[in-house]
Amino acid sequence: MKYIGWVATGCLVLMLTGCGAPPTTTETSDGSSAVDSAGPPDGNASGTDGATPEALARRLADLDPGILAFNPPGAMKLGEVVRVEARIAPQSAGVSQEALEEGMGGEVLRDSLRLSTEMTVKLVGAGFAITPLSSETQVIDPTGPTLWRWDVSPTASGNQPLTLLVSARVQLPGYGIVAKDLPVYERQVVVEVSLGQRLATFANDHLEWIVTGLLVPLAIWLFNRRRRKPGATDSP
Numbered sequence: 331m332k333y334i335g336w337v338a339t340g341c342l343v344l345m346l347t348g349c350g351a352p353p354t355t356t357e358t359s360d361g362s363s364a365v366d367s368a369g370p371p372d373g374n375a376s377g378t379d380g381a382t383p384e385a386l387a388r389r390l391a392d393l394d395p396g397i398l399a400f401n402p403p404g405a406m407k408l409g410e411v412v413r414v415e416a417r418i419a420p421q422s423a424g425v426s427q428e429a430l431e432e433g434m435g436g437e438v439l440r441d442s443l444r445l446s447t448e449m450t451v452k453l454v455g456a457g458f459a460i461t462p463l464s465s466e467t468q469v470i471d472p473t474g475p476t477l478w479r480w481d482v483s484p485t486a487s488g489n490q491p492l493t494l495l496v497s498a499r500v501q502l503p504g505y506g507i508v509a510k511d512l513p514v515y516e517r518q519v520v521v522e523v524s525l526g527q528r529l530a531t532f533a534n535d536h537l538e539w540i541v542t543g544l545l546v547p548l549a550i551w552l553f554n555r556r557r558r559k560p561g562a563t564d565s566p
Contacts (some may be wrong), residue, residue, distance in 0.1 A: 389502055390510055393444035396420045396470070399431045400439045402492045402517040403482075411483045416451050416494055418443075419475040430475055439515055445470055446498035450509065451478045457490030457521065459483045467499065484521040492519050 400416045415434055419425040431438050450467045453460055463479040470476050484490060494515040501507055 396445035457486040
């Protein structure tokens, strides 16, 4: 009976200790063991590392200064294709504004801006067909200009806005990579239509009127003329 009591007592102890998770032990440098707490660690349990709006503003203010050049055309012909460029260089690279704009055609828009390691540059315009010739997001070259290029063709006449969108991509503790939109650059492009394009547009828009009002009577007149016998004259 004594042994049966010992066994029952042992089972009861095992049942009671199994209700909670066993503590984990960590061996210290002196060979002793330390018990790790099962609860959450002290401090900021959310994992944001103190990323507050103030910290975000400070990080954005710490971005490196740079310069930008952008050459949207002032006027284009409908259907014409023009190469447009945007160039960005950090001031630490020692590139002057004149050197940055070298070889760029047309009137150049220029500005200073804050740069991150990666920048995203987009060209948009509802009245244009825009074909990008480079990646929208690029790593900024610390030694010289980084270039973005597009082929642009207007699809509508009149004043059409062409807009450059620039954003800095920054790594913030607790936020990950965030995009900071910078001021946009916009130019009104005057899209002209040539006389030939106007005539073609008119013919396309009034094709039914041209066929019924001009071509059909002309075809009837030619048909009647060919039916007349040689030497015949119109009766008085």
